Amino acid sequence: MTFAGVLAVIAIPLLSGNGYIVQVASLAAIGAIMAVSLGVLYGHSGQLSFAHAAFYGVGAYTTVVLHTQHGLNFFLSLLVGAGLSGAVAFVVGLPTLRLRGNYLAIATMALQLGISEVFVNAKITGGSVGIFGIVRPTIAGISLESPFAYYVLLVIAAVLVIAVAHFLVHSRVGRGLAAIREDETAAGVLGVDAIWYKVSIFTITAMIAGLAGGLFAYQLEYVSPESFNLDWSIAVLSMVIIGGKKSAIGAVLGAVIVTIVTQLLFSVGELQFLIYGLWIIVIMIFLPDGLISIWQTAGRSTARGTNL
């Protein structure tokens, strides 16, 4: 029943035959991958990252440089892109993940802004202009040139990432992270090596972000630094919070909502970021625990009602 419902929702953009709707749905699918990744990192391990857009960008540029400019196989390019994002996260994670809470927030924000500066100034990224002329690949004889076909690939990727996230959360690593989140000292006493677990999950979620970035580059068919800046990290964090930080379904819902709001705001021109700022403030004030909390609160009051 639920499965059929989900399939129906995924199919709507395809059946609509409308290019704009498919584009928005594609961006929502990419947003969902990002939100699931950050949801695992923040919701399940308690680590904050303002640098997810940077990892996303590293994946995007790497994939484009390898596939479009050097003719490497598309999936191999995506994998190398994800791997490089993971490598950056690993190197940066070793010193920063010893930090707690607010220090980590600022350190990852500095990382994000630092890498954004590399995107703007480096030669290989095409500087502030970016890289044009990206053409969607043909895979096993099937051309993904059409945005409709590419949307199907994005949905498959999102489903796979959700499955990986589910596996991660319920694996040994996930249980270790849950223990660390609740009480790092106690977890340490029980033999959970906190730094190792934190660096692992930081690296893995950065790889997922890198994958999302590679997929995004071929959705837009154009990459430039403003797609990978702090604003995007904040947007993904807002997706995670709107969805309710621990649920994959919530993260997808958050991604869909934020993507639609962002797209609608393009039409208001100069006032776009003013309204966007107000929307973020209002959403944080009225739904600080996410949409999921509405269901939970509803459930709780019903339960209390029966007790009375």
Added chain:
Amino acid sequence: MVSFVEVVITAASFGAAYALLALSINVIYSTSTVLNFAQGEFMMLGGMLGWVFYSALGLPYWLAVVLIAGSMGLVGLAEYLLVVRPLLVRRAADIAIMIATFGAAYVIRTTAALGMGRVERPAKPPLGQAPFVIGGVPILPQSFVVIGITCAVLVLAWWLYSRTTLGLALRAAAFDPDGAQIVGINVDRLNAVTFAGGGILAGIAGLLISPLSYASPWFGITFAISGFAAAIVGGLGSWPGAVAGGLILGLANALMLRYVSGQWGTFATFILLLLVLYVRPTGIFGERIAAKFGTV
């Protein structure tokens, strides 16, 4: 040698402004433990208003300072009442508050761009452009203004904090908010005061630095990363840390600007942050504070 002295003076000028911003971050953080990411925009707005009042309208400098302090105090207060307080009342997670302060940053940035123009403005320095030559080293008069006013503000802030009843209440609330509440200190009102104070300090930092760079609605995020980096290099919540962190950041930026390029400033800030935090995970003066507030 001469160029080295020039670098040191540039470093001290930028460092003084970053120290003020880091102090404004710490003032708010100490009492409420809120990281207010709109504070870079406060500093930007201070510079923009300085351009409006002093360069465009031609008001006397002292009046511009007073008007900026007043209006930035109100901006800080408004952010507290409209954005942060509703979240504190609901006991929202730290992350929700951080994201909401980014929302406030977007609102301030867009409003400044729409209201005062989307371009970089050359702000007029109050003592003119002609450099003083001391011992063969040319020094911009604005350097004296930045360093002088910063020192005056620091002394005033130190006096407020250590010699007045308000300062005592602020220290009590920073040490133990619940305990302070129990002995009759209105922590909510103190938070309002610190946000107003944070607005004033950041606004003045922006006014001071604008003749050395430009006044532009897009500078807030660059200021933010320098201010937050200075605050955590020095140790979040620590006042001497804010000054030390500001000066270290100023020195790093000045060295980059002089010997490498202006394009890699933020990347250099990040590397510096990484190195300092690797050696001291809670910053230079941050041990005690971090033990209290540092947990997730």
